[in-house]
Amino acid sequence: MKWRDVNNMRVKFAILPLLAFFVWTLTGEALAARPSADTCYSCHSQLKKQFAQKTIHDPVGKGQCMACHNPHAANQDKFLKDEINKVCYSCHKGLAQELGRGYVHSVLLHDKCTRCHNPHASAHSNLLAKEANSLCLDCHEGVKKQLTFSYLIPPFREKKCLSCHQPHVSKEEGLVRKNINRLCQDCHGIKCKSKGISLAFALQNADCTNCHNPHASNKKGVFNPIAHQSFVDQKCEACHDTIVANKPLTTKLTGRTLCLDCHGNKKDMLSKIYVHAGGSKACTTCHNPHASQDKGLIWKKEKWLCISCHADTDRREKASIEKQKGIRCTAIIEGKCSHCHDPHAANMPRYFKGDGVDICVSCHKREHSLSHPLREKSIDPRTNQPTYCTTCHGMHTAENKFMLYFDRKKELCIECHKRD
Amino acid sequence: MALMSGRIRLLLIVLVLCSIMSVLFALDLCFAQQKTPFALQVGFTQMEGMGKLKQIQDLFWSPAKNRLLVTDTGNNRLLFFGDSEGKFRFLSEFKSDKMALPISAVETGRGTIIVIERGAQGIISYNTETGERRGVLADGFPDASSFWPTCLALDDKDNLYVVDQGNQRIYIFDGNLTYKLHINPPEPRFTGFSAVAVAKDGNIVALEARRGIVYLFDNEGKIIRQFSKRGDLRGETEFPVDIAVDGQGRIYVLDSHRHQIVLLDRNGNWQGEIGEKGWKEGKFIFPCRVEVASDYRLFIVDADNNRLQVFIPAGRAEQ
Numbered sequence: 001m002k003w004r005d006v007n008n009m010r011v012k013f014a015i016l017p018l019l020a021f022f023v024w025t026l027t028g029e030a031l032a033a034r035p036s037a038d039t040c041y042s043c044h045s046q047l048k049k050q051f052a053q054k055t056i057h058d059p060v061g062k063g064q065c066m067a068c069h070n071p072h073a074a075n076q077d078k079f080l081k082d083e084i085n086k087v088c089y090s091c092h093k094g095l096a097q098e099l100g101r102g103y104v105h106s107v108l109l110h111d112k113c114t115r116c117h118n119p120h121a122s123a124h125s126n127l128l129a130k131e132a133n134s135l136c137l138d139c140h141e142g143v144k145k146q147l148t149f150s151y152l153i154p155p156f157r158e159k160k161c162l163s164c165h166q167p168h169v170s171k172e173e174g175l176v177r178k179n180i181n182r183l184c185q186d187c188h189g190i191k192c193k194s195k196g197i198s199l200a201f202a203l204q205n206a207d208c209t210n211c212h213n214p215h216a217s218n219k220k221g222v223f224n225p226i227a228h229q230s231f232v233d234q235k236c237e238a239c240h241d242t243i244v245a246n247k248p249l250t251t252k253l254t255g256r257t258l259c260l261d262c263h264g265n266k267k268d269m270l271s272k273i274y275v276h277a278g279g280s281k282a283c284t285t286c287h288n289p290h291a292s293q294d295k296g297l298i299w300k301k302e303k304w305l306c307i308s309c310h311a312d313t314d315r316r317e318k319a320s321i322e323k324q325k326g327i328r329c330t331a332i333i334e335g336k337c338s339h340c341h342d343p344h345a346a347n348m349p350r351y352f353k354g355d356g357v358d359i360c361v362s363c364h365k366r367e368h369s370l371s372h373p374l375r376e377k378s379i380d381p382r383t384n385q386p387t388y389c390t391t392c393h394g395m396h397t398a399e400n401k402f403m404l405y406f407d408r409k410k411e412l413c414i415e416c417h418k419r420d
Numbered sequence: 421m422a423l424m425s426g427r428i429r430l431l432l433i434v435l436v437l438c439s440i441m442s443v444l445f446a447l448d449l450c451f452a453q454q455k456t457p458f459a460l461q462v463g464f465t466q467m468e469g470m471g472k473l474k475q476i477q478d479l480f481w482s483p484a485k486n487r488l489l490v491t492d493t494g495n496n497r498l499l500f501f502g503d504s505e506g507k508f509r510f511l512s513e514f515k516s517d518k519m520a521l522p523i524s525a526v527e528t529g530r531g532t533i534i535v536i537e538r539g540a541q542g543i544i545s546y547n548t549e550t551g552e553r554r555g556v557l558a559d560g561f562p563d564a565s566s567f568w569p570t571c572l573a574l575d576d577k578d579n580l581y582v583v584d585q586g587n588q589r590i591y592i593f594d595g596n597l598t599y600k601l602h603i604n605p606p607e608p609r610f611t612g613f614s615a616v617a618v619a620k621d622g623n624i625v626a627l628e629a630r631r632g633i634v635y636l637f638d639n640e641g642k643i644i645r646q647f648s649k650r651g652d653l654r655g656e657t658e659f660p661v662d663i664a665v666d667g668q669g670r671i672y673v674l675d676s677h678r679h680q681i682v683l684l685d686r687n688g689n690w691q692g693e694i695g696e697k698g699w700k701e702g703k704f705i706f707p708c709r710v711e712v713a714s715d716y717r718l719f720i721v722d723a724d725n726n727r728l729q730v731f732i733p734a735g736r737a738e739q
Contacts, residue, residue: 254566255586271539273475273493273521282585309630312650312658312677347521349475349723350706382699383725384465390724415699 037063040071053121059091060120067091068119088113095168102171107139116167132167133159149216154187156215164214174214184208194236194243202249211291227291239289256282259289269345276344276351277309286343303335306343313396320397327403330363332396340395356388364389381416457734458694458718463701465727467510470499473728476721477523479711483576484529487511488711488719490728491525491535498525498533501728508730516546516553526574528595534580536569543569543582545597561599563587575618583626588612590626592641603641617665619686625671627663632656634663634671634688647688648673655690657682666712674710674720679703681710681720694718699725 041048051060059067068087069079080087085108089096099108107115116135117127124131130138137144137159146156155163164183165175176183181204190200192211208214211231212222219225230238237243239258241250251258259282260267269275277285286305287297298305307314321327331339340359341351353359357375361368371389372378378387385391392412393403406412466472474494481488487502498514520539527533533546534556543557558564568586575581578595590603590613603624605612614629622639632650637643649656659677666672669686672694679697684690695704705724712718718731 257566270541271521273477273523273538275538310659312652316677349708380699383727385726 037065040065047120051121054123055125055127056121057119057127084112084114084119088119098169102169103173103175104169105167105175108168133161136161136165143215146213146216150218151220151222152216153214153222174209180207180209180214181205184214194234197243197245199243199249201246210288213293224288224291224293226293226295226297228289228297231290259283259287266344272345273347274345274349274351276342301335302337306335306337316397320394320399320403323399324401324403329395329403356390360389360393458731459734460702461717461730461732462508463722463727463729465725470510470513471495473499473726475726476709476723476728478525478571479709479719479721479728480526480572480574481711481713481719482527482529483714485527485531486714487527488713489525489527489533491522493521493523496521498522498535514546514548516551518553519544524570524572526572526580528574528578530578530595534572534574534597536572543572556597557582557591557593561591561593562602563589567591571613571615573616573618575622576620579618581616581618581624583613583616585612585614590616590624590637590641601641603637606635606643606646614660615662617663617671619665619669620667621669623669623686625663625665627660627673629660632658632660634673634684636686645688648682648684655682655684655688661707662709664710664712664718666716667714672710672712672718674707676706676708676723679705679707681707681718694731695720701727701729704729 059065065071068081070081071079074080076083082090107113113119114129116129118129119127122128126132128135137147146152147159155161164177166177167175170176172179174180178186185204190198190203192199192203209224211224213224217223217225219227230236239251241252243249253261283289286299288299289297292298294301300308317332327333331337337343339362340353342353343351346352348355354362355375357368372387372392374388375386379385380387380391392405394405395403397403398405400407400412402408404412406415464473473490473492475492476490477493478491479488480491485502487500490499490501492499496515496519498519500511500514501508502511503509504511514533518540519535520537522535522537524536525533527548531548533548535544535546536542537544540555542555545554545556546552557567557569561567563586566586567584569582570585571583573581579600580593580595580597582591582593584591584602587602588605588610592600592602594600603613603626609631611628611630613626615627617625619625623644624637624639624641626635626637627633628635632648633646634648635643635646647655648660650658650660652658657673657675657678659675660673660682661676662674664672664674670691671684671686671688673682673684675682679695681694682690683692683694695702695707697703697705699705704720704722707720708723709721710718716733720729720731721727722729
């Protein structure tokens with residue numbers, strides 16, 4: 001039977017793609033096999049010796065240099081076919097898919113896979129550039145310093161970072177391998193007590209890092225360094241009703257009322273126009289009532305704390321920084337939100353500590369001495385409002401250089417100064 | 421010949437499929453960019469007889485009085501606006517020496533104004549005729565001691581709806597300010613109500629700003645459905661701060677950080693977007709409040725521009 005005799009279109013459509021796939025596979029194999037690694041090694045002879053190590057990347061072992069490199073021309077350094085991470089993900093597809101499913105190691109987002117891995121061969125497992133745990137501590141210097149503390153969690157003392165953390169992606173914050181309380185309880189039970197009563201019944205599902213440092217501390221019990229005084233003094237009854245075994249823990253008063261009972265000097269903030277996070281949890285939305293790693297007993301470092309609700313602002317900031325190839329506002333770069341915003345309450349919109357001039361001038365004194373007339377001296381014709389720094393400059397994001405809303409060489413001035 | 425005709429047929433099928441996909445894509449693109457047609461009626465920072473607005477914190481359309489009550493917080497006063505001689509105008513000012521940072525206000529059909537005052541840390545009732553001022557709703561309902569009112573709404577029967585962030589509830593009081601019922605947090609992860617509005621059919625629409633969720637409750641406080649969330653997809657909001665509901669039950673969610681309103685139907689389906697970032701009239705910078713009148717006019721507080729803007733449905737504008 002000849003091809004033209006095959007009148008059944010369905011059969012033709014089934015055969016054609018199969019045939020095409022077969023031809024493509026053969027051609028692909030042929031193309032891949034054509035130049036051998038020996039051709040590359042004929043010039044790069046030293047590489048062959050370097051690659052003779054304990055762990056060898058699969059394509060290197062098979063002599064498939066061109067799996068990653070283009071032998072003739074490329075837009076990337078080292079004649080890579082694409083950006084380094086994309087080259088890695090082209091084979092390590094599982095990892096690429098995982099990136100969108102949880103917390104991701106910042107190296108993967110902002111740096112290269114080769115920061116940790118050697119792409120060819122290594123003396124360490126998983127092609128790591130160094131032994132796994134010392135590799136972590138090279139970047140995480142703050143954690144490394146904790147090795148000098150008096151009380152160390154055993155896996156940390158032994159620098160076994162990967163016994164608790166995932167190196168790439170995790171569903172849990174801090175890239176921990178599983179829910180933090182389960183992770184801790186896998187090795188030891190809950191030892192917390194109040195006046196001899198074990199608190200295990202109440203803390204089974206609690207995040208241990210609320211009070212304990214997950215690595216090390218100079219305080220016995222590996223407690224976080226900044227602690228509420230009643231907690232240090234073990235005076236649980238200062239805030240809690242009498243603790244009875246197996247009965248839910250309750251507080252003497254609810255919400256902010258409990259905190260303001262002692263911190264009476266903060267009551268004034270409730271009389272301001274804008275009161276931040278006014279919900280029933282109020283104070284504990286941001287503050288840890290027991291022990292924290294950060295000043296002010298906040299749950300996380302200031303920037304991360306704010307971002308936990310204001311993620312969209314962070315996203316815009318990052319986009320702006322990328323577009324402008326960096327910005328100079330140190331408060332934003334260093335994540336010091338409270339430099340400009342009052343985290344508790346304010347009478348100024350957006351919790352500003354001053355008007356749209358005061359907060360900028362606190363850093364930009366020189367610019368202020370040279371600036372465009374401000375406040376009532378200059379009324380914005382578009383809005384009939386006084387002009388502030390924020391009239392032209394975006395605080396977190398802007399499209400143009402100097403955080404300007406408009407390009408200063410084009411439309412910025414003529415937004416207001418039109419020739420009628 | 422048979423082979424050729426087969427190939428041509430295949431080519432034709434591919435071409436037709438591509439054309440259909442292109443048309444669908446174009447339609448989708450048009451739909452995505454669709455801006456719900458509202459035309460600017462007026463935008464102003466001041467009007468004759470009232471001076472400049474300063475930090476407006478709330479808007480309330482009184483169907484009974486057919487006028488807009490504006491909480492001009494920065495000036496410690498309430499302002500009334502309405503139609504006069506075919507134009508939207510400033511009508512009158514309500515001020516009291518004791519008024520201290522009003523942040524939300526409603527006007528009942530009987531001429532009483534109920535105000536949340538931050539300076540007084542409570543709810544105050546004003547008789548507009550006599551000027552009598554008295555504190556109300558300080559007790560007589562569950563968990564009054566941790567009551568922290570932040571936002572008010574009123575239905576056409578003068579039932580008062582109070583967003584209470586202290587207990588994370590919405591309290592409902594009748595026209596005599598007697599406690600009727602309250603709406604509890606709908607789920608354990610709930611972070612608190614931020615705004616409330618009442619639909620014509622009595623259903624209650626509430627916003628949980630921190631998670632961007634819109635809740636629809638019946639008039640008994642039972643949840644009917646919840647929809648939307650924080651995000652940048654269609655129908656989602658990045659930083660919602662207020663909601664309003666019109667006569668057809670459509671929900672206006674004000675997304676402050678995207679400088680626009682997301683319009684949803686009563687089932688949470690995306691209907692369109694209103695507004696865009698800008699300084700000129702008709703645009704907004706960090707809007708903070710939205711209200712809809714019975715005639716579907718839309719009032720928006722353009723916070724950073726310190727401006728009140730009034731929009732009318734485009735069809736009506738053309739008439």
